[in-house]
Amino acid sequence: MSFGTIGILNVGAGDTKLSFDPTNPAEVIRASRIVKDMIRRGYALLVATGKDDDGRPIYHRATDFDEKTAEYIIADFDPVTAAAADAAETGASTPSEETSDVDTPAAPPSRGGRQKAPAPNSKAGRRLKASNVHAVAVSRSAGG
């Protein structure tokens, strides 16, 4: 039987994996505490929420984790749907073609959409049972 896991990208011995096996409550409690602590420390928790038309997994970042119920809380916001709605309304925007000799950082992709994403750590949002989904945790970046 398959149950939810979270792979943590790590140094040293490499990736570590936590499991949310419903038949092992002690393991679920331990894993829940670690996941909550990771969110507190700024880890990005990417949770597989389904598959797209091409069969590729769709991931959303968990904004919080409910330790009591072992549930990921993800922003209940679909940027693709919102962007499609915006494009239909106003027409797709085209990026600027201007070039310059001086470096200017490229703008991050726009989130697009009229819906406003819930604030980080907001209790509002979609809840996903940790025992049903797979996730990957990425720690804070040191830059590069």
Place this chain on the structure above:
Amino acid sequence: MPLSDLGLVVEPTYPKAAELMAIGKTAADDDAVEEGVKVRNQWWSHRLRKHIFIWQEPDGRVKGGTVPYGNRGVHLELNTLGASVAWGIEQEANAVHLLGQLLKHHAFKMYLLTGMFLETSKRSGVTYLFRKLRPTVALDARNDGNKSARVLAALCLHPIGYYKESWAGSMCPTDDVIAHLMLMRGDEPMFWRRANQHAPGTPEAAI
């Protein structure tokens, strides 16, 4: 893992970050400029293919100078090669196994054979070239019917830490690729916020 001849940069909130960064560090490793000299500005010139620096001398005079591309690319490559002693084959194999579960067959085959693969974001339409031990290249191929692409930036990001003057992260190479891929898929604006953007053409971008 700290290495004696490569400085380690660790995310400051990570436990023992300062101690880890201090290992093997000497006064010469500091990027400090001469006392009294203040760097006013610096940027990369695509036309000259040089870093341009403007600085102020202690007597107040403002001067400028350039640092050519030179062999910096090779320097970065050799340092990256040197960092390989920090990683284990078992950890890398585990990471490759995980990546295999995240990609479709053809993309995974591309990665195994070439060390890179492409994926287009449905959110923004930006195409990303994910590369092992090199920054991820963000391409805008939305115009011209996908016949041509414009390089937006090279996105460099290393969770936990990285080795100075190299493209090597503290995690094994494929774990860094997974981190880029997962952040792009799960929260693309956060990926751009967290990544260091190297302009195309700079040695650091490795394009």
